[in-house]
Amino acid sequence: MSTLRDLWSLDPQVRFLNHGSFGAAPRVVLEEQQAWRVRLERQPVKFMAREAEGLLDAARGVLGEFVGADSCDLAFLPNATHGLNTILRSLKFSPGDEILTTSHGYNAARTAATFACDRARARVVEVTIPFPISGPEAVCEAVAAGFSERTRLLLIDHITSPSGLVFPIAELVALAHERGIEVLVDGAHAPGMIPLDLSALNADYYTGNCHKWLCSPKGAAFLHVRRDRQAKIRPLAISHGANDESKGRSRFRLEFDWTGSADPSSYLCVPGAIHFLGELFTGGWDALYAHNRALALSARKQMADALEVEVPAPDSMIGNLAAVTLPRRSPLGPRESDPLQVWLREVHRIEIPVVSFPGGRVIRMAAQAYVIPDEVDALAGALRVWRAEQS
Numbered sequence: 001m002s003t004l005r006d007l008w009s010l011d012p013q014v015r016f017l018n019h020g021s022f023g024a025a026p027r028v029v030l031e032e033q034q035a036w037r038v039r040l041e042r043q044p045v046k047f048m049a050r051e052a053e054g055l056l057d058a059a060r061g062v063l064g065e066f067v068g069a070d071s072c073d074l075a076f077l078p079n080a081t082h083g084l085n086t087i088l089r090s091l092k093f094s095p096g097d098e099i100l101t102t103s104h105g106y107n108a109a110r111t112a113a114t115f116a117c118d119r120a121r122a123r124v125v126e127v128t129i130p131f132p133i134s135g136p137e138a139v140c141e142a143v144a145a146g147f148s149e150r151t152r153l154l155l156i157d158h159i160t161s162p163s164g165l166v167f168p169i170a171e172l173v174a175l176a177h178e179r180g181i182e183v184l185v186d187g188a189h190a191p192g193m194i195p196l197d198l199s200a201l202n203a204d205y206y207t208g209n210c211h212k213w214l215c216s217p218k219g220a221a222f223l224h225v226r227r228d229r230q231a232k233i234r235p236l237a238i239s240h241g242a243n244d245e246s247k248g249r250s251r252f253r254l255e256f257d258w259t260g261s262a263d264p265s266s267y268l269c270v271p272g273a274i275h276f277l278g279e280l281f282t283g284g285w286d287a288l289y290a291h292n293r294a295l296a297l298s299a300r301k302q303m304a305d306a307l308e309v310e311v312p313a314p315d316s317m318i319g320n321l322a323a324v325t326l327p328r329r330s331p332l333g334p335r336e337s338d339p340l341q342v343w344l345r346e347v348h349r350i351e352i353p354v355v356s357f358p359g360g361r362v363i364r365m366a367a368q369a370y371v372i373p374d375e376v377d378a379l380a381g382a383l384r385v386w387r388a389e390q391s
Helices: 027-042 044-067 080-090 107-120 136-146 169-178 227-232 251-257 270-278 284-307 339-348 373-390
Strands: 074-077 098-102 123-127 151-157 182-186 205-209 221-225 321-326 354-357 360-366
Touching (some): 027 044, 044 074, 044 221, 044 270, 074 080, 080 107, 080 182, 080 205, 080 221, 098 107, 098 136, 107 151, 136 151, 136 169, 151 169, 169 182, 221 227, 227 251, 270 284, 284 360, 360 373
Parallel strands (some): 098 151, 151 182, 182 205
Antiparallel strands (some): 074 221, 205 221, 354 360
């Protein structure tokens, strides 16, 4: 019997419950990428010098409509980490300045902020967000308490990577702006997980991945920079756009659209990926959002029941990622795998992350359309065995 999973190239021998880490591109999207690559290599000069600009404009237009942004304010980038570094390296910090972030932040974001601060003798201030958490108001209270006269930037997740929480991002942006503080949103997980309206959100800077929940090929992400902030933001690679005098295109557009020769096929596949996912269910994207969230909530309950723990956050803070707390253990190195993660993978053929972060240790399930209930049942059964063995 054909299933949605057949539309992806995933290993049928693996129960893949870790879409959140790197995503997974459907077969049809990978076929489109190959078609773009063939077209590029058939006449590389024609494609790169005479066609790519218009093709990228069109792709960015589709993406802009999807995320609620003027496409002129978007730049394609390889990944959200690249976007974070672009902003952090462009902004000027002074000795004593502070970048405020949280204990649920992504490690790459924290290290990029630390690098930027070390160069300027500024500092990163990390506020603790409780976990388990009572509700979104706890996030706002912790962030507001962390602001000081020296805070220059709020670096905040839209959806946290380790704990899978949907933060009240509109409220956090407003809190920062009331104090004259700029906001850089790490939206790595947001596009394709929840509806976005970046123009209404009004964050100064927002970066998101397209290869995760939008299911584009690896190497597709975007940076959104508010129009009044663009003059001070430069790409990490300075190239021809820095002295290009083309008419009708902003300096932001010229610099970010050409940072050297690269394969643009992953960017050009973003419209196709958006269309593909929007056609999976009757009801389009709204139906997909609802399906994946319902699956995540159901899986979270099964995991919590199997481990005999309470769910760590209210349903209102859950998107497609479902995290459940585990007993703490000795710290691991940054590239070491948790023994439970290894056991689930090697013994039960379940690919799922077990993550330790300042808020605790969690197992995090990712709900994409191709996941079937039997796979969640297998996870819950394995966790019951694991819990019994720990007793």
